[in-house]
Amino acid sequence: MKGILHKLLVVFVGVSFLSSTQAQDRKLKSAQSQYDKYEYIDAQETYLKVVKKGYKSADLYKNLGNSYYFNSQFEEASKWYEELVKNYPNEVEPEYYFRYAQTLKSVGRYDDADVYMKKFAESSSDDQRAQLFQDEPNYLKRIDFQSGRFEIENSSINSSFTDFGSAFFGRFIVFSSSRDTLLFKKSVHQWNEEPFLDLYRAEYNPTNGELSEIEKFDSKLNTKFHESTPIFSKDGNTVYFTRNNYDGRRYGNDKKGTNRLKIYRSYKNTQGGWTTPQNLSINSDEYSTAHPALSIDEKTLYFSSDMPGGEGQSDIYQVAINADGSLGEPKNLGNRINTEGKETFPFISSNNDLYFASDGHIGLGGLDVYVTRLNPQTDEEKLVVNIGKPVNGPDDDFAFIVDDESKRGYFSSNRDGGRGKDDIYSFLQLEDLKSFCEITIAGIVKDKDTQELLPGAKVSIYDSSNNLLESFIVGDDAAYSHVVKCSSKYFVRAEKEEYTTIEKLVETPGKTETLDVPLLLEKKVKTANVGDDLAKVLSLNPIYFDFDQYYIRADAAVELAKVIEVMNQYPDMKIDVRSHTDSHGDDAYNMWLSDQRAKSTVKYMVSKGISADRLTSKGYGETQLVNDCGNDSNCTKAEYQLSRRSEFIIVK
Incomplete structure (x- = not known):
């Protein structure tokens, strides 16, 4: 499937693709005249000299202790924390009891550490670390709540070619395939001698999800070019599907000579066959529309498009289906669903959940499958949730469909270990989506004095027991982002060569939101x-x-x-x-x-x-x-x- 569709709009057909970003050139400021400069003012050395001259303050001891603590020099940090707790007991925030206890453990003073952990617990009874200390359980890192809910299997219908994009159709599953066997007339496109995509059907066993008896779908729908991703009405009399811009006679191109994708509609005729597919009003020669899905009442068509005015590279839209079959004006689903990346392959389950694939929402790599309530009534229902492993992985995972009654369904993936380029995987849903609250800690690392971005800075997220959850180097935009639990405490640490390490305590609220936590670093020199x-x-x-x-x-x-x-x-x-x-x-x-x-x-x-x-x-x-x-x-x-x-x- 590395032919026409791959050249046109690869996300719409689920093949592998490479994304590139343009690195931003950053101008370096020229150095000012040495005549007017005083350099090498080291804050830590200055503080040490001030202390040695007899000056004392809680602030000095905190800063000195932290300067060593953040660099894992716990023995030195312990000395200054000890000065703090002994000389300024009324100015010690609970967090410093915890840090002091941690440094005491590092030098083998476990009994003393317990004393200060008890002080910490007494002053922060709602702190998770305090509870862990009291209960003595092992603290586990946050896991992906949604993972493990599916049992998956590579479908027996897959070939060594491309197979993807399945749809329920009565006792059949209809899917797209570029397979070419001696059973069918050989049809290949001239670019790579691989067969074009056609629609196939296989008998579906709802009890175990097995597929069998594969045959090509109706010849009225299949052409010598690509057909894919159908969706059928409940009565089986109407089908919407994706095809190259080709009406059986004319092969259409945009102004640049590119053949786009369009959604076509066909009706079942009295002989049991299908009528000549109709070109829908939402289509255009200048952009693509693809991957149709129907609402529960079948009065709304959902689809993916790169039409002008969207949020990103491809967005999910909805359009009303009028009583006479005409369509209204397309409406973008907005930035709750759509991002600056790719959102595609929508599917509406009987529970009115919208499943779709995206590389814009936070995922495991490539396209991941997400779910959200189509018409949310609560903040939690507004969440866009990654459905987790094993459906999602580091490769492209997409075209998810599910029968909410049997809990069985299919998705497509180009993951390693498949039979072809893209494969269809069957699954059994073992449990429903888990209810949870999700907090995103995000921010930008900057120079505190100049407000310049600091690409290459290291940002680390620790839980309340100082267990490292994630550590990463920020890119050219100096931005970081990490998802954590609600109603918990975390530490966000930033460090960069020639800068003083800082750490911020972040207490997450009890409802889903994004917390802006900017990190401002000061130069040591x-x-x-x-x-x-x-x-x-x-x-x-x-x-x-x-x-x-x-x-x-x-x-x-x-x-x-x-x-x-x-x-x-x-x-x-x-x-x-x-x-x-x-x-x-x-x-x-x-x-x-x-x-x-x-x-x-x-x-x-x-x-x-x-x-x-x-x-x-x-x-x-x-x-x-x-x-x-x-x-x-x-x-x-x-x-x-x-x-x-x-x-x-x-x-x-």
Whole structure:
């Protein structure tokens, strides 16, 4: 089947295909003049030096502990977590009890680890890791809930050629095949000397699904070109099927000379044969329509098409079948079903479930079979669910049909181990679709300072017991995505050479949705230019002053110690200290207060050894607000807070 259909629209006939994406060229920013740069500011080394000089804070210990923990240097991490829990017991979030316990285990201190796991369990009783610790079960990785529901078998009707696309037709199964035997007139196309697809039928045993007594279908439907994927009305008197753009006399092409696919309709005549197939109004010489399916009441036709205006390469559409047989206007099923990829081979079961094949939804590779409720009433029914193994695998799996009463059906696949290029597989459905909630954690990895994408970064997903679920390297779009359970906790870790590793705790909700979890990495080695704010370069915490005061608080001293350490590393650096207020209070008073705070900051830094001729200061009051929260505004506390800031501008 590597002939005409393969050249036209390969997804519509289920053959193997290769997809390619265009790699995006990314411009590299030229390096700025070394004259204005201060390089190699290593945050971790700075923090260590600050700590060695006697400065302490819970934030410092957390950051230091995490910097080692994320790099699996658990013995070093344990030291800093121990300082945290001993010196700042009231500032320890439960997560740090867990991490400390993990590092204690790494050095053989199991009894101590149990102590802190108990603290963790007491403060996080609803945390799954706490429950696992209390119950002592083995924590298993998330499995695919839908897998294992089908028992499959390669059908005996398959040939060494292409066989696919079956349909129920009374006591028969009708399918497409390119087989060519001595029983039938040999018909081949000139490109590769393989037979064209024709429609065949085989007797169907609903008890065991076995097929037998194969013969060609009606000659009115079969032509010297391709026919495939039929669907029959319940009374067996109407058939819709896919064919090349050929009406028995004219072989039609689009403007570029390509022969497209069309859906034809035929009726059973009084002699038991079939009428000449009709070209439907939804067809066009300029795009393909294929793989028809009928609604339960047979008043709606579903099909796949690459017509203009769709979501992706091929979409699933519906169109009304009027009482006189005419068709309405096609309607795209929308982005709940259709993606930018390929959605094709629809089938409507008697339970009103829509089965279809897609390479756009998350799957195991190639085309996978999915199912969703056709007219959903709940959020769960809106889910598009991969039906799992063994129906789906790494190859193309498609053309799924099922009899909901007998639980038997067929699908097609080009998987290894078949008899031909595509084979038809029979199956017995052992259990119904499992009800579940599904969360997608997704995001983009970026440089925190420049907001540039970071392709090549490694993203790892861990469960609440720190078991690795998946690890992958992001591509040019720097995007990642992973499906996890609802009402659970996970850790998303991002790492890249020359960047500091970060980890985020993600608590999933109890209903299906996609969580946006962006990952912003900071460079270990940072660059600062003249005019830059060192507070932003060092990611300082806000430097607060007590109300109406300008003395240096203990928490502010920790942040200032980081600035002082950098200035010690670069003795030629000069800083302009700038203090700002929000719009509350008298304008003149705010100017005076901010100036006093800037001078107080300089005085403190001089007392710690920084030469006064390297520091200047100025208060700006409320003259440089970062937002529109000026006098007589009605902003929130958080919005006002944005303007209350200290800046350390590099002037040399």
